[in-house]
Amino acid sequence: MAFPYQLKTPDAYHDAYRQSQKDPEAFWAGIASHFTWHKPWHSVVRSDFHTATHSWFEGGKLNITENCLDRYAASQPDTTAILWEPNNPAESTRTLTYRQLLDEVMLFANALKHRGICKGDRVCIYMGMVPELAIAVLACARIGAIHSVIFGGFSASSIADRVQDAGAKAIITCDGAFRGAKTIPLKSVVDDALQHCPTVQSVWVLRRTHEPVSMHNGRDYDWHSETEAMRATGNTHCHAESMDAEDPLFILYTSGSTGKPKGVVHTTAGYMLWAHYTFINVFQYQPGQIHFCTADIGWITGHSYILYGPLSAGATTLMFEGIPTWPDAGRFWDIVQKHNVDILYTAPTAIRSLMTFGTAPLQNKDLSSLKVLGTVGEPINAEAWHWYDREVGKGNAPIADTWWQTETGGIMISNLAGVTPAKPTFATLPLPGVFPVLVDENGKEIAGNGVSGNLCIQKPWPGIIRSTWGDHERCRQTYFSTYPGLYFTGDGCLRDEDGHYRITGRVDDVLSVSGHRIGTAEVENAINMHAGVVESAVVGFPHDIKGQGIYAYVICSSMPANETEMRQDILQTVSQVIGPIAKPDAIQFVSGLPKTRSGKIMRRILRKIAEGETQNLGDTTTLLDPGVVEEILRGKQA
Ligand code: PRX
Numbered sequence: 001m002a003f004p005y006q007l008k009t010p011d012a013y014h015d016a017y018r019q020s021q022k023d024p025e026a027f028w029a030g031i032a033s034h035f036t037w038h039k040p041w042h043s044v045v046r047s048d049f050h051t052a053t054h055s056w057f058e059g060g061k062l063n064i065t066e067n068c069l070d071r072y073a074a075s076q077p078d079t080t081a082i083l084w085e086p087n088n089p090a091e092s093t094r095t096l097t098y099r100q101l102l103d104e105v106m107l108f109a110n111a112l113k114h115r116g117i118c119k120g121d122r123v124c125i126y127m128g129m130v131p132e133l134a135i136a137v138l139a140c141a142r143i144g145a146i147h148s149v150i151f152g153g154f155s156a157s158s159i160a161d162r163v164q165d166a167g168a169k170a171i172i173t174c175d176g177a178f179r180g181a182k183t184i185p186l187k188s189v190v191d192d193a194l195q196h197c198p199t200v201q202s203v204w205v206l207r208r209t210h211e212p213v214s215m216h217n218g219r220d221y222d223w224h225s226e227t228e229a230m231r232a233t234g235n236t237h238c239h240a241e242s243m244d245a246e247d248p249l250f251i252l253y254t255s256g257s258t259g260k261p262k263g264v265v266h267t268t269a270g271y272m273l274w275a276h277y278t279f280i281n282v283f284q285y286q287p288g289q290i291h292f293c294t295a296d297i298g299w300i301t302g303h304s305y306i307l308y309g310p311l312s313a314g315a316t317t318l319m320f321e322g323i324p325t326w327p328d329a330g331r332f333w334d335i336v337q338k339h340n341v342d343i344l345y346t347a348p349t350a351i352r353s354l355m356t357f358g359t360a361p362l363q364n365k366d367l368s369s370l371k372v373l374g375t376v377g378e379p380i381n382a383e384a385w386h387w388y389d390r391e392v393g394k395g396n397a398p399i400a401d402t403w404w405q406t407e408t409g410g411i412m413i414s415n416l417a418g419v420t421p422a423k424p425t426f427a428t429l430p431l432p433g434v435f436p437v438l439v440d441e442n443g444k445e446i447a448g449n450g451v452s453g454n455l456c457i458q459k460p461w462p463g464i465i466r467s468t469w470g471d472h473e474r475c476r477q478t479y480f481s482t483y484p485g486l487y488f489t490g491d492g493c494l495r496d497e498d499g500h501y502r503i504t505g506r507v508d509d510v511l512s513v514s515g516h517r518i519g520t521a522e523v524e525n526a527i528n529m530h531a532g533v534v535e536s537a538v539v540g541f542p543h544d545i546k547g548q549g550i551y552a553y554v555i556c557s558s559m560p561a562n563e564t565e566m567r568q569d570i571l572q573t574v575s576q577v578i579g580p581i582a583k584p585d586a587i588q589f590v591s592g593l594p595k596t597r598s599g600k601i602m603r604r605i606l607r608k609i610a611e612g613e614t615q616n617l618g619d620t621t622t623l624l625d626p627g628v629v630e631e632i633l634r635g636k637q638a
Pocket of ligand 1: 404405
């Protein structure tokens with residue numbers, strides 16, 4: 001399928017940008033008309049930033065799976081939709097054509113329906129990166145159930161929080177998952193979580209590792225037997241539920257500056273359009289190409305650029321079960337060579353970690369199929385950018401540095417690969433429909449070029465966050481109240497003399513650790529659950545591979561006799577409460593924290609100390625007890 005709205009020249013980009021500003025309704029209606037609708041919309045966009053209510057294509061009815069599957073199952077049934085590369089390279093690749101994927105999705109959708117899952121029900125999905133994860137997500141979308149994928153690295157207690165918050169009726173999981181040399185026992189983690197989740201009526205278990213699991217009679221169903229039962233009874237067709245454009249499609253939990261992750265809600269039509277439009281334009285996807293996004297479907301990048309973006313374009317999306325360093329650090333390059341990957345989309349942290357192995361893993365690997373490279377998740381440092389360009393792209397594959405967030409649904413600021421200029425460490429220019437502004441602390445716009453400020457967006461775009469599940473006020477407060485009339489991203493940003501944007505990192509208490517968002521308050525809550533801990537303060541510090549590392553200052557009820565043991569205990573607690581991704585990289589035991597007279601922790605000082613600063617700690621005169629700082633500095637040096 002050719003895309004008449006693909007922007008192939010700088011002029012086409014600038015024209016589209018102007019059109020999207022001048023007449024957004026006509027601009028987006030034109031693109032939306034290329035999708036399959038059950039009923040046309042009556043209004044393109046309605047939006048009120050003060051109440052945080054936004055709707056796109058109101059009145060329209062559609063199903064996203066018809067746009068991702070049925071239309072391609074009809075026009076190009078034998079094109080591979082999902083190309084799956086297993087964790088272990090000795091195991092065979094699996095492919096699912098558009099026809100086969102549609103059939104599998106319908107079968108599993110029928111199995112879900114058969115056990116009482118209906119439109120509007122919430123279904124949590126906690127699986128490894130197997131094709132059935134994609135099938136599960138799409139089967140939910142087929143019947144109008146709202147999916148909420150939980151990353152396979154989260155702990156039982158994190159699952160329980162999310163399942164309870166969403167009021168989920170079902171969970172889909174695997175017996176276990178393969179990740180590198182490890183096997184992760186997903187089902188038993190789910191079993192632990194479910195002790196606190198009364199809303200869950202059914203659990204679906206796909207066999208992957210074939211390790212024994214406990215199956216609860218009347219609650220747990222075997223994926224294979226249930227789908228086979230559908231096949232045996234001829235229950236193979238499943239009509240696509242007719243969804244309102246603004247019906248929720250999914251909830252995805254993400255960290256913020258408070259202790260509790262929030263369920264970001266995306267709806268059907270606007271999200272679909274945004275994932276699609278950004279996919280074909282940023283990566284300049286051409287029919288027949290193989291797209292390899294290395295993210296996990298548990299994060300928004302996987303939702304938008306492994307599933308909905310590529311599938312809505314009829315592309316072949318490569319799904320990889322394993323990790324970049326197993327069996328060795330050449331795994332990504334083996335995959336690129338084996339499958340002739342055209343587009344590779346990964347994270348700066350993965351690039352930096354592969355850089356530490358030098359260029360040996362790239363030797364004798366044919367990467368000549370690569371046409372476009374992408375990065376996402378955190379600022380990319382110049383060294384990593386040049387390594388990616390030189391060693392992976394061989395100077396021939398443009399790099400799209402894509403800035404966006406869970407809340408934006410899809411890419412917001414990025415060069416269009418090979419069309420608009422790339423600039424190392426810059427996301428460069430906004431996509432059509434995205435109108436960034438920089439503001440100072442008081443919300444005053446900082447106009448002109450060569451300036452820095454807090455990044456906000458001033459008009460609605462189709463993929464804008466619609467709500468936070470169960471608590472709309474939280475959505476309004478978090479994103480739309482700091483600077484009234486604007487969406488606040490939480491990121492700091494520079495606009496250079498050419499008007500190009502460079503994201504400099506979070507300006508709130510959110511860390512980006514290996515490209516994963518983690519709230520400092522969340523980590524503090526987890527540390528404080530340890531019986532021997534009185535209080536803690538968590539800050540980020542620069543980390544060569546992870547981008548940011550987690551540094552925890554901890555006050556114990558009595559100074560630990562064995563610090564190493566206590567550190568291990570705290571790490572264990574954090575792993576259990578959140579998951580291994582939130583484990584601090586450094587823990588310093590202190591007897592007090594720098595606080596103002598009103599009791600507020602001065603994180604600015606703690607951040608500087610964690611960064612290794614000893615002299616210029618800024619103004620400490622407002623501290624209740626300035627002596628605390630001296631003590632912390634002494635402890636750090638020791
Ligand atoms: O700080 C920005 C950073 O990641 C945050 C969003 O995290 P999350 O919702 O988990 O989504 C990650 C994948 C879209 C942003 O607020 N970020 C994302 N992409 C970039 C980035 N920072 C700099 N450059 C990027 N390209």
